[in-house]
Amino acid sequence: AIVASLLIVMLIYLIESLAFLGVIDWSKLGLSQNSWGSLTSLGYPYASAALVVGIGIIAVSAIIGVVIASYSDGIIYYGGAARVANTLARYDGYFPQPFARLDKRGIPIYSVILVLIISVVYLVLLPSFSSILGIFVDAVVFSYAPSAISLAVFRKKFPNENRPYKLPAYSVLAPIAFVVGGLLIYWSGWTAVWISMISVFVGLLFLTVYHRRSKISSNDLLSGIWLPIYMIVVLILSYTGSLGPLAKPIIPYPYDTVIFIVVALIFYYFGYYSGVKYTGKGTLDSEVV
Known part of the structure; x- marks a missing residue:
């Protein structure tokens, strides 16, 4: 299952990359011919390349996909990070004990708040x-x-x-x-x-x-x-x-x-x-x- 999922993802990214190479128009993007390094100056390279050749639906789909993927990944990693802080405090003793506490629904509320604060700091500081x-x-x-x-x-x-x-x-x-x-x-x-x-x-x-x-x-x-x-x-x-x-x-x-x-x-x-x-003494x- 792991190998199959990796191969499927590789195939999808390969097809996307080939499609990007096929539609890119340097002049309409305002870039020098074959200046691949300058693509990083575009906010949304894939969507921009689709727009300049008149494939608006692809650009919209790409942006929607990015938003959905970012949101779902964010939820997963947000919850995972909170559980890591909780585990470090509860089982390993590497974190202050307040982070080991769970509310009545089993949520490590203090760990969730900590992850929220750290996330906001990065969002504010990074451009x-x-x-x-x-x-x-x-x-x-x-x-x-x-x-x-x-x-x-x-x-x-x-x-x-x-x-x-x-x-x-x-x-x-x-x-x-x-x-x-x-x-x-x-x-x-x-x-x-x-x-x-x-x-x-x-x-x-x-x-x-x-x-x-x-x-x-x-x-x-x-x-x-x-x-x-x-x-x-x-x-x-x-x-x-x-x-x-x-x-x-x-x-x-x-x-x-x-x-x-x-x-x-x-x-x-x-x-x-x-x-x-x-x-040192470990679990095993x-x-x-």
Whole structure:
């Protein structure tokens, strides 16, 4: 089901991309011929391309689709983020206890309010939907990329656990997944990178300060030190690379991408060995999940 859904989505995006290439009219869009980079200056490239060739219904459908998709995704992630804060407080002890409370309908109301405040802050500070989208993509990828390291660590430390699905060749696929996730963040551009990284740093700073009152030990912090170091390196490479703010990048393309791949691999194994050597008590130490 997962593979089928991915293939269907890939097919839809491929058809949309080919259709876009077929209808684009540079002169009517007010852009130079083949200036693909300037397409980002258009608020709605797909809808704009459809309008200039007289296919208004496609433009309207595209905008309606974007609104519906954004609303549905927003509802899903809003509720998910609130549950994350609730879980961190209730089960992990990494968040203040008020966020563990549920109202009579089972809603983590304080967590919902927190997510609302954070969402409003981003909406006020960021100038456009496209800028929010880049940061959102970075945040999602950044939250999933370390799971490749977690997979390798769990397979190493708990080789005999019962697994409904056992990923083959994980020792090869896991580092590739981590590198690809890092590249997606790096290729999103300097603005999205620095805002998303600073946002994560704020969360890490909170956990560091709060750890004296929570279940986070110094051993936990030391075992996870690779992550903030990795984030700092990503910021440096993003700033000095071809997608950074510098008119003349210190590290031009494609050397910046090659260097990033090497650096990501180094931090993959940094995180992997930190996890393998971790001596804290986790769920799998006491029970089978």
